[in-house]
Amino acid sequence: MTRLLGRLGGWCARHGWIVLVTWVLAAAALMGASLAFPSPTSSDASIPGTDAQRAHDLMKTGFGSGYEAGGTVQLLVYSPGGSLLEDDRKEAVENAVDRLRTMPHVVEADTPFRMGGISSNLQIGLISVRLEGHDPDAIGTITQDLSKAADPAREAGLEVVPADSSNPANKEIKTGPSEIVGVICALLVLVFAFGTLVAATVPIFAALVSVASGLGVIGLLGWVVDMPKQAGIMATMIGLGVGIDYALFLLSRHRRLLAEGVPVVESVRRTVASSGGAVVFAGGTVIIALSALLLAGFPLLATLGWVTGISVVAAVLTSITLVPALLGLLGHRVNALRVPFLRGSGGAGTGWAGLGSWVARRPWWVLIGSVVVLGALAAPALSLQLGSIDEGYGAQGSEPRRAYELMATGFGPGSNGPLIVVGVLQEKVADADDRLVKDLTREVEDVDGVAHVSEPKVNEDGRSVLLQVVPAYAPSDERTAEVVRDVRALQLPGVQVHVGGKVAGLTDAGDRMAERTPLVIGVVVLLSALLLLLAFRAPLVAIKAAVMNLVSLGAAFGALALVFSLGLGTRLVGMDPPVSSSYLQQIFFSVPIESYVPLMLFAVLFGLSMDYEVFLLTAVRQSYLRHGDNARAVAEGLGSTGRVITSAALIMVAVFTAFIAYPDSMVKTFGVGLAVAVAVDATIIRGFLVPATMVLLGRANWWCPRWLDRILPNLSVEGHEEDEEDGPEPEPRRPDPVTAGI
Structure with missing residues (x-):
C-alpha cells in the first residue's frame, strides 16, 4: 500500500x-x-420494534391526524395583568382563535375557554390547533405562522408563545x-x-x-x-x-x-x-x-x-x-x-x-x-446521569423555554411531556362509555405518578382506545420513565396496552x-x-x-x-x-x-x-x-x-x-x-x-x-523502505530473536 x-x-x-x-x-x-x-430533512426518531413505535403506528389508525406527529400545535396565552376571563382580554383571545381557524391546513382551533384549557389562576390559557394535509417536516415554519396569526391577543397586552411539539430529530x-x-x-x-x-x-x-x-x-x-x-x-x-x-x-x-x-x-x-x-x-x-x-x-x-x-x-x-x-x-x-x-x-x-x-x-x-x-x-x-433533556434546560428567554415554563406553571410539569396510551381491544366497542374502556381509564388513573387522564377516544373501527396521560413529573425526571413502564405493565383482560409519546420514545x-x-x-x-x-x-x-x-x-x-x-x-x-x-x-x-x-x-x-x-x-x-x-x-x-x-x-x-x-x-x-x-x-x-x-x-x-x-x-x-530510498545508508540492525520467531 x-x-x-x-x-x-x-x-x-x-x-x-x-x-x-x-x-x-x-x-x-x-x-x-x-x-x-x-433536500428535505427527516424528523423521524422512530425505533422499530419498540412499544412507543407500536403506539405511534396505532395512533395513525382511525384517531385523526391530530394525534400524529406534528398534527397538533399548541399556543400558550399568558395575561400578566390579571384574569383571561375579563371581557377585553377574552375578546382578544377569541379574535386570535378566529384568525387561526382561517389559516392553511387548520382543521380545528380550540379556544382556551373550555374544560382544561385554562389554568387555575385564570392567567394562562392553551389554544390547541389541529392540522391536516401539511408537511410534518415543516412543522417549525407552520408553528411560527400560526403564532403570528395570534397577534390580536398580543395587541391586547397578552403574551403568546408557541409550545415546542417537535422531537429530538426535529431540532434544527x-x-x-x-x-x-x-x-x-x-x-x-x-x-x-x-x-x-x-x-x-x-x-x-x-x-x-x-x-x-x-x-x-x-x-x-x-x-x-x-x-x-x-x-x-x-x-x-x-x-x-x-x-x-x-x-x-x-x-x-x-x-x-x-x-x-x-x-x-x-x-x-x-x-x-x-x-x-x-x-x-x-x-x-x-x-x-x-x-x-x-x-x-x-x-x-x-x-x-x-x-x-x-x-x-x-x-x-x-x-x-x-x-x-x-x-x-x-x-x-x-x-x-x-x-x-x-x-x-x-x-x-x-x-x-x-x-x-x-x-x-x-x-x-x-x-x-x-x-x-x-x-x-x-x-x-x-x-x-442519563435521561432526556426537556425544554426546561433551554436558553432563558427562548420561546421553547418560555412555553415550557408557562405550561408547567399553569398545567403541571408533566403537561410538557404527556403520554399517549393506546389500548388494543380484543372485542369491538361502540363508544367511550363501554365498560372495558372505563376499566382501562380507571386502571391508568390509579398508576402512581399519573396526575391526569383525558377523556378516552375510541377509533373508527371500535378496536382501539386512546388516552392522553399527564404524569406528575417533568419529562426529564427519571420518575417519568417509571410511570411509562408501570402503565405498560398493566394487566387488563381483553386489552393490550401500548404507551407512546416523546417521553416513552426516549425511554425506549x-x-x-x-x-x-x-x-x-x-x-x-x-x-x-x-x-x-x-x-x-x-x-x-x-x-x-x-x-x-x-x-x-x-x-x-x-x-x-x-x-x-x-x-x-x-x-x-x-x-x-x-x-x-x-x-x-x-x-x-x-x-x-x-x-x-x-x-x-x-x-x-x-x-x-x-x-x-x-x-x-x-x-x-x-x-x-x-x-x-x-x-x-x-x-x-x-x-x-x-x-x-x-x-x-x-x-x-x-x-x-x-x-x-x-x-x-x-x-x-x-x-x-x-x-x-x-x-x-x-x-x-x-x-x-x-x-x-x-x-x-x-x-x-x-x-x-x-x-x-x-x-x-x-x-x-x-x-520505511520508501524513506530509505536515495537516502543515507542506515546503521546495521541488530538481530531480534523475538520478531524473528526464535
Whole structure:
C-alpha cells in the first residue's frame, strides 16, 4: 500500500494544478447543488420494534391526524395583568382563535375557554390547533405562522408563545460563528507550530475543501435517504477536526524532509507513502467505529454515524491528493512568510525526545502515576446521569423555554411531556362509555405518578382506545420513565396496552441503547484492534492500543459527569438553571445526558484516539526497524511525533470547544466530551502511559507468532523502505530473536 500511495502522492505533486482545480470545482459544485436544491430533512426518531413505535403506528389508525406527529400545535396565552376571563382580554383571545381557524391546513382551533384549557389562576390559557394535509417536516415554519396569526391577543397586552411539539430529530441546528472561531483558533495553533503563514494555511484550506465536499454529498443524499437535521453540524465538527489534523501530519513530515535536502517531489512522494498510509489507517479506524453504530438499533444514531463517516472519507481523500498537490505547487515557498520570533517545527522535537528518554528510565513510576491520574479523572463517570433533556434546560428567554415554563406553571410539569396510551381491544366497542374502556381509564388513573387522564377516544373501527396521560413529573425526571413502564405493565383482560409519546420514545431509546451498547463496543474494539494488527503485525500493540483508547474514554465520561451530572460546569457551558431553583441550584444544577449520546461519543472518540496511536506507533516502529533498540525507539518516536500530535490535539480541542457555544444541549455535550478526551489522550496517554508500557514490554511489542505472520496480508503503514530510498545508508540492525520467531 505504501508504494501505491507514494506513486499517488508523486503524481499529485507533479500535476498540482489539475488536482487543485478538480477539487475546488468538485467542492463548489457539490456545495452549490446542495444549496440550490436543499433536500428535505427527516424528523423521524422512530425505533422499530419498540412499544412507543407500536403506539405511534396505532395512533395513525382511525384517531385523526391530530394525534400524529406534528398534527397538533399548541399556543400558550399568558395575561400578566390579571384574569383571561375579563371581557377585553377574552375578546382578544377569541379574535386570535378566529384568525387561526382561517389559516392553511387548520382543521380545528380550540379556544382556551373550555374544560382544561385554562389554568387555575385564570392567567394562562392553551389554544390547541389541529392540522391536516401539511408537511410534518415543516412543522417549525407552520408553528411560527400560526403564532403570528395570534397577534390580536398580543395587541391586547397578552403574551403568546408557541409550545415546542417537535422531537429530538426535529431540532434544527443552524450553523453559526463556532466554525469560524474553530478555524481561527486552528490557524493560530498552526502558525505557532510551523512559524510560517503559508504552511499554516495549507491544512486549513484542505480541511475547508473536504468539509465543503462532504457537506455537499450529505445534502444531496438527503433526497434519497432520511437525513436528520443534526447531520450537517456533526459532519462539520468531526470533518473540520480530522481534516486539519491529517493535513498537519503530512505537512510536518514534508517540511522535515525538505530540511534534510530532499527534492520537493521526492519529499512529497515519501511523505504520502509513509504518513499518508498512517492517515488512511487512522481514518479507517474512525470510519469503522462510526459504522458500528449501525448495530445500535436506533436509525437516527445509525444515520448520524455513517453521515459523519462521509466527512472523514473526504478528509482522508483530500489529505492524500489535495495536500500533495498543494505541496508540489508551493515547493520551498511552503516556508514563506515566516512570522518573527516563531521558530516553528522544522525538525524533531528535542523536548519530546527528552521526555521519552525520561519515561524510558523510570517506566514503572510513570505507569503508576498515569494510572492514578486517569483513574481520578474517570471516577466521576460513575455518577453519569442519563435521561432526556426537556425544554426546561433551554436558553432563558427562548420561546421553547418560555412555553415550557408557562405550561408547567399553569398545567403541571408533566403537561410538557404527556403520554399517549393506546389500548388494543380484543372485542369491538361502540363508544367511550363501554365498560372495558372505563376499566382501562380507571386502571391508568390509579398508576402512581399519573396526575391526569383525558377523556378516552375510541377509533373508527371500535378496536382501539386512546388516552392522553399527564404524569406528575417533568419529562426529564427519571420518575417519568417509571410511570411509562408501570402503565405498560398493566394487566387488563381483553386489552393490550401500548404507551407512546416523546417521553416513552426516549425511554425506549435508553433501553435499546443499554441493550446494544456491549455489542457496539465489542465490534468497535475488535475491528479497530484487527486493523492495527494488519498495520503493524504486532498483536500486543493492537490489544494495548484498544485498552488505552478505552482509558481515554473513561476520562471523557468523567468530565461529562462533572460538568453535567454533578452540575459543576453547566453555567460555564452556557446552560441556564430553572427559574424556580434555589440559590445553590442556580450555581450548581445537574442536566441529564441523552441516552444515545454516550454511544455516539464512544464511537467518535475511539476512532479519534486511534489516530494518535497510529501516528505514534508508526514513528516508534520506524525507529525500531533501524536499530532494534526498543527503549531508544520509544524515545525517538515520541520525539519526532510529540510536537505534531500536541499541535493536532490543540487544534481538535479548539474546534470542539468552539462548538460548546451552540445553544443545542447535544452539541454542548459532544463539544465537552470530545475536547476533554482529545486533550487527555494527546498528553497523559500518548506522552506518558503509552511510552511507559512500550518500554516495559520491550521487544515483545513487535512479537508476532509465525503462523499469524504467514496469514496476515502485507499492509504495513510505515513506508520505511520508501524513506530509505536515495537516502543515507542506515546503521546495521541488530538481530531480534523475538520478531524473528526464535
